Amino acid sequence: MSREPFQEYDADLTAVLEAVWGEGFMSPGGTHEVDTYLQGIELHGFSVLDIGCGLGGVDIHLAKQHRVGMVTGIDIDSDLIERCKRLAHKHGLTRQTEFICVEPGPLPFADASFEVVTSKDAIIHIADKNALAADIYRTLKPGGWFAASDWLAGYEGEPSPEMAAYLIAEGLDFGLRSGNSYRLALEAAGFVEIDIVDRNEWYRVEARRERDQMRGALYECLASQVGSEFLDHEIDVWDKMIIALDQGQLRPTHLRGKKNQIAN
Numbered sequence: 001m002s003r004e005p006f007q008e009y010d011a012d013l014t015a016v017l018e019a020v021w022g023e024g025f026m027s028p029g030g031t032h033e034v035d036t037y038l039q040g041i042e043l044h045g046f047s048v049l050d051i052g053c054g055l056g057g058v059d060i061h062l063a064k065q066h067r068v069g070m071v072t073g074i075d076i077d078s079d080l081i082e083r084c085k086r087l088a089h090k091h092g093l094t095r096q097t098e099f100i101c102v103e104p105g106p107l108p109f110a111d112a113s114f115e116v117v118t119s120k121d122a123i124i125h126i127a128d129k130n131a132l133a134a135d136i137y138r139t140l141k142p143g144g145w146f147a148a149s150d151w152l153a154g155y156e157g158e159p160s161p162e163m164a165a166y167l168i169a170e171g172l173d174f175g176l177r178s179g180n181s182y183r184l185a186l187e188a189a190g191f192v193e194i195d196i197v198d199r200n201e202w203y204r205v206e207a208r209r210e211r212d213q214m215r216g217a218l219y220e221c222l223a224s225q226v227g228s229e230f231l232d233h234e235i236d237v238w239d240k241m242i243i244a245l246d247q248g249q250l251r252p253t254h255l256r257g258k259k260n261q262i263a264n
Ligand SMILES: C[S@@+](CC[C@H](N)C(=O)[O-])C[C@H]1O[C@@H](n2cnc3c(N)ncnc32)[C@H](O)[C@@H]1O
Pocket: 009, 024, 025, 026, 027, 051, 052, 053, 054, 055, 056, 057, 058, 074, 075, 076, 077, 080, 103, 104, 105, 119, 120, 121, 122, 123, 125, 126
């Protein structure tokens, strides 16, 4: 199976992301965002799949606060998976969590394995949204929910020059798609009760606060960890991201859909 081209989330980048976004998180908003996009979905005692678990912050939260039966976090990065396992051990949650390093491609799980499939800001890295939506649908039990957040494009076709400059500065492999593309992928897979909630207004404010913290309270400590050159680069990424957010080109978004109770 061919590996999608993908720049690693290395130790320096994850140090910056965790400092800004909290222990175990490589995406904004922390546990509050997780609770918001999962609001109203039954989790207690259920089997949950987390696609692109990163450092495991979502999974620890689901095990600790929502008392899921089992959360299975998958990621393509073996170093991150090891860090998830250490975090689960630190929190005494090794019995309700498992972390598996996977190859990009079809989800390595049997049909109807999970009551809930979630993902926080990771589907952006997976180019084929239609194939992924169909695969998520397959692995859900009838009546199960897919609920996630992701970075979406506020455009069809080519990005604005400012958005293009942000994507180059970020340097990660992003397969950005519009909300309409996600909706069509979820519909084609068979999902019902599809809901797509734009979070651009919230994150425009939040991103400025994060950037100011990086320039201010976090600067010295982070610069001693990752070096001022790398930190200045990341602050520049945030500056460019804020312009892309202001233009509406980059749109953090909550997504959900349900697998019909009577489904094959
Ligand atoms: C922005 S991070 C988000 C991590 C975590 N969900 C969070 O919110 O903190 C995206 C993650 O997706 C992972 N990833 C990229 N492509 C993937 C794929 N095809 N399958 C599973 N995980 C993938 C990356 O290794 C990275 O850990």
